[in-house]
Amino acid sequence: MKGIILAGGNGSRLYPITKAISKQLLPIYDKPMIYYPLSVLMLSKIKEILIISNPEYIDFYKNLLNDGSKLGIQIKYKIQEKPKGLADAFIVGEEFIGRDNICLILGDNIFYGQGFVPRLNKAASLKEGAVIFGYYVGNPKEFGVVEFDESGNVLSLEEKPENPKSNYAIPGLYYYDNCVINKAKSLKPSARGEIEITDLNRDYLLENKLKVEVLGRGFAWLDTGTYDGLANASDFVKTIQKRTGLYIACLEEIAYNNKWISRAELIKLGKEYEKTEYGQYILRIAGENK
Incomplete structure (x- = not known):
């Protein structure tokens, strides 16, 4: 399995901080934000990784991470000229993916919790279909929401629903088989002109090939797309590292x-x-x- 980090976008919710720099290069306590999603791929035992970003930022990532060889991995880079939706990552990264299965992680998501690595390894071992994650939130209206049965089979997907069918949000971490490339290519743009990851997941759902892994209590999923999110994530990482003496990412x-x-x-x-x-x-x- 290979991995993609989507580190594009304008970061407009963080202006003026991100007016001249990519959001995923901002510091989360003692490390650049992109270290956190990169660590998730590495914990999944994924060694071949593609970073997708805007043309004006791509060289910053190359200067930071180079080709990854110092870490025993391979990092490649691809430009996304303008945001076209999360599912566009599979079209931009088609050549990189080749015939392999693929994991997509968003560059502004931070995960932390006991038992995370076994869940990652289980998802990364998929043979066919797709695996997404579910995280219990008190405000599901603000997220993509997944409804599922006791066996982890997905029953429904909704994007920021007015009346959510569950309290489980879908974090920005997805594992797919190689069919994802053709599925992404067949998607029609939404009303906002983007090809949506929710529509892609629905394609797998219609084939009964979509599973969910639940991240339970005691697990942290942090979104760093706002001022408060940035500050809270930095405080969280600092607290864990200072208290335990063990570093995140x-x-x-x-x-x-x-x-x-x-x-x-x-x-x-x-x-x-x-x-x-x-x-x-x-x-x-x-x-x-x-």
Whole structure:
């Protein structure tokens, strides 16, 4: 399975902060926002990753992450000239996807919780169909909503419904088989002129090939698309890291734990940031700092 991070858009809800920079490059406490979705793909054991962004921002991502080889992964880049909907990622990324299955994650979503990795690995092992996630919220009217049965079979999908059939929102993390490319190409634009991820998921639903994985209590899904969302996410990451001493979305640590890089390579990466707490954490993981 391969992975796509969709890091495009105008970030207009965050103006003037995002007037001159991509939203997904903003800091969430001690790391750029894009580290968090990238960490989810790496935790899914996905090594081939495509980052899609606006033409004016793509070089910033290349400067930050290069080709990914320092982390034992492969990162490629593709330009999306203008936002055309989330499902457009599969059309833009068609050549990259090839004949593989694909995971799409939005660049402004942050996930954290015990038992997350087994859920990711289960979703990443799909043979056919699609897997989405469900997260209980108190304000489902503001999200895409999924209704499902006790076996995780999806019964209905609604986009920001006036009368939601459940309280489970759909976070921006999706796993699909290779049929997703042709399905995305066949979608008709919505009233706002975009090809919608909800319509794509409905195609799988009509074929009875759409499953949902529920993220239960004690799990955090943070949307960073507003001022408060940015601040809350930074506070959350800071609190967890300071209290536990364990870092969220430390890419170097994940690469090392996945055995994609050696201890010597981990130490080298840590020394690049040794004047920071982030670098000191990497060196501690490598056993250099006690």
